[in-house]
Amino acid sequence: MLGSLLGGNGAELITSTTGPQPADFADVRATNLAVVLRFVREHAPCSRADIAASTGLNKATVSSLVADLIDRRLVRETGLTENRVGRPATMLVLDGSPYAAIGVEINVDSVSAVATGLAGERLLTWRRSFSGGDSVNQGVAGVGAIVRRVVNRMTKEERHVLGLAVAVPGLVDVQGNVRIAPNLGWHDADIGGDLAKALRDPGFPIQVDNDANLAALAEQRFGAHSGASDLVYLTGEMGVGAGIILDGRLRRGGLGYSGEIGHVQLDPDGPECHCGRRGCLEAMAGIGAVLRKDLSPAEIQVEIEEVVRLARAGDPATLATLGSVGGSLGRGVSILANLLNPEVIILGGYYVPLAPWLLPVVQGELADRVIAAEAGGCQVVASTLGHDAAALGGAARVLDSIDSGRLPGGISRIP
Numbered sequence: 001m002l003g004s005l006l007g008g009n010g011a012e013l014i015t016s017t018t019g020p021q022p023a024d025f026a027d028v029r030a031t032n033l034a035v036v037l038r039f040v041r042e043h044a045p046c047s048r049a050d051i052a053a054s055t056g057l058n059k060a061t062v063s064s065l066v067a068d069l070i071d072r073r074l075v076r077e078t079g080l081t082e083n084r085v086g087r088p089a090t091m092l093v094l095d096g097s098p099y100a101a102i103g104v105e106i107n108v109d110s111v112s113a114v115a116t117g118l119a120g121e122r123l124l125t126w127r128r129s130f131s132g133g134d135s136v137n138q139g140v141a142g143v144g145a146i147v148r149r150v151v152n153r154m155t156k157e158e159r160h161v162l163g164l165a166v167a168v169p170g171l172v173d174v175q176g177n178v179r180i181a182p183n184l185g186w187h188d189a190d191i192g193g194d195l196a197k198a199l200r201d202p203g204f205p206i207q208v209d210n211d212a213n214l215a216a217l218a219e220q221r222f223g224a225h226s227g228a229s230d231l232v233y234l235t236g237e238m239g240v241g242a243g244i245i246l247d248g249r250l251r252r253g254g255l256g257y258s259g260e261i262g263h264v265q266l267d268p269d270g271p272e273c274h275c276g277r278r279g280c281l282e283a284m285a286g287i288g289a290v291l292r293k294d295l296s297p298a299e300i301q302v303e304i305e306e307v308v309r310l311a312r313a314g315d316p317a318t319l320a321t322l323g324s325v326g327g328s329l330g331r332g333v334s335i336l337a338n339l340l341n342p343e344v345i346i347l348g349g350y351y352v353p354l355a356p357w358l359l360p361v362v363q364g365e366l367a368d369r370v371i372a373a374e375a376g377g378c379q380v381v382a383s384t385l386g387h388d389a390a391a392l393g394g395a396a397r398v399l400d401s402i403d404s405g406r407l408p409g410g411i412s413r414i415p
């Protein structure tokens with residue numbers, strides 16, 4: 001529940017039960033600006049009186065904060081008035097027309113880039129082939145080249161880039177250092193620092209995160225289950241990893257290594273895993289277990305289409321493989337459901353085209369293995385965000401930092 005402290009002059013504080021506590025009035029004002037901006041994002045069109053009534057901030061404070069957000073071109077007046085009981089009100093909506101958030105996803109054979117506006121509208125979606133597997137330097141050069149082109153495009157559209165977040169398939173610590181990305185062959189790499197150098201200190205923040213974490217943020221903000229406060233996203237690539245959102249927040253764990261469900265051992269005598277152990281979920285239910293061949297990433301898409309064709313035609317061997325993979329996946333999903341009790345577990349990547357065959361098996365396992373009735377209310381669904389969910393999540397992470405008070409233009413003067 002929101003409550004207000006410290007009345008008057010835009011220095012009134014809205015507190016919530018979570019989140020950092022501001023240290024001084026500048027922080028208080030930044031926090032309140034963020035509260036108002038979030039309210040407009042969620043409730044636009046809305047009036048200043050609506051904001052005051054819902055946030056507990058007084059009307060003078062709201063007027064001052066709204067004026068600041070209009071100055072920063074984060075909010076604008078629609079010019080429309082709405083007749084209600086009482087006097088007509090000027091309605092507010094998100095502006096954000098001079099801004100863009102960029103997300104980039106590094107895959108083994110491609111880089112995806114997404115740019116969105118402040119309200120999450122897609123401005124650009126690009127995918128380029130990439131050979132990041134060679135070395136970190138070459139990888140950074142390739143990513144830097146695509147980011148430079150995205151930034152140039154945004155600049156041409158007279159948009160200021162708010163930030164960039166890069167998704168990497170691997171262990172990324174809380175500082176954003178890539179500890180190990182096995183499929184890229186990268187380890188102990190400061191991709192964010194290297195990218196900043198490659199882009200010659202571009203003047204916007206660069207963040208680096210695990211691909212599953214960012215895909216989970218994309219689902220939370222843009223997906224079919226957006227707004228779910230307890231959500232798990234499961235990547236379905238060669239690797240299987242989980243991005244975990246609990247109580248509305250991404251949970252990275254102490255050092256940033258949470259969500260490695262792919263290396264939970266399901267069978268000590270199972271197939272060998274990339275990590276060198278045996279019978280990991282990833283070895284039994286990753287895409288490698290469906291295709292059972294050592295394919296280049298470029299070939300996987302074609303092979304998956306063939307699997308879908310065979311499954312549709314009722315090919316017994318294909319259906320048996322999907323049944324077995326679905327069973328292993330269901331055991332992994334049941335561990336997540338027993339441990340975390342999420343509202344929804346979202347299957348991404350190559351699980352999406354295979355979902356018609358995997359989901360019924362997974363749901364059966366869930367019903368058998370979760371101790372809470374009705375699987376603890378946990379649904380398992382296929383992602384609707386497509387293959388660039390993690391890139392979109394990069395943009396979502398940039399927008400999240402705006403929502404949490406890191407507004408463009410810095411913290412405004414105290415009145």
Ligand SMILES: [Zn+2]
Pocket residue numbers: 262263273274275276277280282283
């Ligand atoms: Zn493993």
